[in-house]
Amino acid sequence: QKEVEQDPGPLSVPEGAIVSLNCTYSNSAFQYFMWYRQYSRKGPELLMYTYSSGNKEDGRFTAQVDKSSKYISLFIRDSQPSDSATYLCAPDSYSGAGSYQLTFGKGTKLSVIP
Amino acid sequence: DAGVTQSPTHLIKTRGQQVTLRCSPKSGHDTVSWYQQALGQGPQFIFQYYEEEERQRGNFPDRFSGHQFPNYSSELNVNALLLGDSALYLCASSLEGLMIYEQYFGPGTRLTVT
Numbered sequence A: 001q002k003e004v005e006q007d008p009g010p011l012s013v014p015e016g017a018i019v020s021l022n023c024t025y026s027n028s029a030f031q032y033f034m035w036y037r038q039y040s041r042k043g044p045e046l047l048m049y050t051y052s053s054g055n056k057e058d059g060r061f062t063a064q065v066d067k068s069s070k071y072i073s074l075f076i077r078d079s080q081p082s083d084s085a086t087y088l089c090a091p092d093s094y095s096g097a098g099s100y101q102l103t104f105g106k107g108t109k110l111s112v113i114p
Numbered sequence B: 001d002a003g004v005t006q007s008p009t010h011l012i013k014t015r016g017q018q019v020t021l022r023c024s025p026k027s028g029h030d031t032v033s034w035y036q037q038a039l040g041q042g043p044q045f046i047f048q049y050y051e052e053e054e055r056q057r058g059n060f061p062d063r064f065s066g067h068q069f070p071n072y073s074s075e076l077n078v079n080a081l082l083l084g085d086s087a088l089y090l091c092a093s094s095l096e097g098l099m100i101y102e103q104y105f106g107p108g109t110r111l112t113v114t
Helices: none
Strands: A004-006 A011-014 A019-025 A032-038 A045-051 A054-058 A061-066 A071-076 A085-092 A108-113 B005-007 B010-013 B019-024 B031-037 B044-050 B053-057 B064-068 B074-078 B087-094 B109-113
Touching: A004 A085, A011 A019, A019 A085, A019 A108, A032 A061, A045 A054, A045 A061, A071 A085, B005 B087, B010 B019, B019 B087, B019 B109, B031 B074, B044 B064, B074 B087
Parallel strands: A011 A108, B010 B109
Antiparallel strands: A004 A019, A019 A071, A032 A045, A032 A085, A054 A061, A061 A071, A085 A108, B005 B019, B019 B074, B031 B044, B031 B087, B044 B053, B064 B074, B087 B109
16 A cells, blocks of 8 residues: 555546545654645645644645544635646655655646636 | 756656756755656655765665765766656755755656657
8 A cells, every 4th residue: 555645637627616636645653744736847836734633724725634534635715727737745754853755646637627 | 046946857868878867956955855756646755865965765776876066956867777767857955954845846857768
């Protein structure tokens, strides 16, 4: 079983729809949960991160973590064509000292149709 | 303030050849990580350099090697190229002591092995 599982999609939604993107993970030591957005032919950019369980909201984006079920979600409200990208989840157990490496999910390719 | 830069943008090599990819970290950053992203996959960690030393390595063979220079820039070398090495190679930089989510990715170098 891979450490991080993510449905690669593709996912196609009409403009204005609510989008739900999800990941599951197996390592119970993960405590930081990042979401990256990657536009075509670009490097990933950090979209949001959460620490431990709970919700975090940033504009139209909400990140949700349920550590009991090892389930990570990203919700996008009022989706826009500019949200069309690949979304990568990356949970980690980083302790704040020393070296680290990110473990990414496969990424979900999202297309928002005008 | 320039972000992470990588060169070249694209590269085509023949099986068995050797390749060198270059990365300049974001101004003020001293740590460089390299990732391989195959088509349709999430980035996979290759290794991380800090203080001109490789301090963490992912599950990649010795054909993959690197170097970090005193100005913190870095090179990724791949010997005896295989068709399976075709991928987007991403460089990410950070500053020692910052959190794992304070890591910035470059646009990547797309390597095609024929």
